[in-house]
Amino acid sequence: MWILFTLLAASMQAWRNAFQSQLSQDIKVSGVTLARFIWAGPIAALYLCGLYLWWPVAMPEFTTQFCLYVLGAAAVQILATALMVKLFKLKNFAVGAGLAKSEALAAAVLGVIFFGTYLSVLGWLGVFIGGIAVFMMSSAKGFREISLKTAVIGLACGTGFALTSLWVREASLILDLPFPHGAAWVLLFVITVQTIALLAYLVITDKPTISALLERPKLTLLTSTTSCLGSIGWFTAMSLQTVPYVKTLGQIEVFFTLLIAMFWLKQKVKIKDLLALVLIAVAAILVMWG
Structure with a gap:
């Protein structure tokens, strides 16, 4: 079951990244980030109501620890999304999305340090190979001209x-x-917090960006819808299986990304970037085996 939800998440995330890449050509980073969440809340609410109609269960108790996990996840995801949009402005779509896929490797490292995950020598080999791939994608002319800025943003x-x-x-497990x-x-909860925070920020600092999003209703709706469907897949899969495994299988998004970039966005992908992807x-598979 977790494999099916992960495949759903990976395919939807590839499309969401493509739509965000299109929006980023005309809209500021903050606006493209908001597009991910602005219509996702109602979709998430309908999904939750549908679950309770299909399978009624008890209402959960929301502890302080749960709220802290939710707030932390919401804040960090906003920052990561903004960084990914920044990558789209620095590189093309496929490369920007590829750099963001260092996520699986970061999840493995953070899992070992803070969440009790174990990685063998094979797993650490995967981490090393992934690091090489990230540097390959961040350079315009191979290792002779590595863009430190792009690499740092991608890893962050x-x-x-x-x-x-x-x-x-962790938040999902707490609810039991x-x-x-x-x-x-x-x-x-995560989407609601994100939407309120971003809307409040833009209302105070940059109302024209909100207007710019409303002038592109189709692309904004597609971004929110694919984002929410992808999040449903990720969140459900991660409630069933540990994060490194889910994010490792989720690397199949790399190939969805390449197909979208080549056949829909009509972007050329260099051999070097293809090899890095x-x-x-490969690095992700090594991490899973490890």
């Missing part, structure tokens, strides 16, 4: 998404509900 983005995933899993319900509650997938 991946680390932010990894922290989000680890805290989301059946797997779809606990994940759905966490999803609704493959290395990221």
Whole structure:
């Protein structure tokens, strides 16, 4: 079951990244980040209501620890999303999304340090290969011209998404509900916090960006919808399986990303970048085996 939800998440996330990449051409980073959440809240609420109609269970108790995990996950995911949009502005879509996929490797490292996950020598080899791939993708002319700025942003983005995933899993486990319900509650809370925070920020500092989003209703709705469906997949999968395993299988998103970039966005992918994307997938598999 967790494999099916992960495949759903990976495919939807690839499309969401593509839509965000399109929005980023005309809209500021903060606006593109808001597009991910602005319509996702109502979709998440409908999903939760549908679950309770299909399978009624008890209402959860929301502890202080649960709220802290939710707030932390919401804040870090906003930051990571903004960094990913920044990557789209620095590189093309496929490369920006590929750099963000350092998330799986960051999840493994953070899991070992803070969440009791064990990695063998094979697993650490995967981490090393993934690091090489990230540096390959961040350079314009191979290792002769490595862009430190792009590499740092990519690693920071991946680390932010990894922290989000680890805290989301902890929040889901705290609720002690059946797997779809606990994940759905966490999803609704996280998206609500994110939407309120970003809307408040833009209302105070940059109202024209909100207007710019409203002028692109189709693309904004597609971004929110694919984002919410992807989050349903991620949150549910992570309530069933540990984060490194889920994010490792989720590396299949790399190939969805390449297909979208080549056949829908009509972007050229260099051989070097293609090799780096493959290395990221190989690294992720090594991490899972480890």
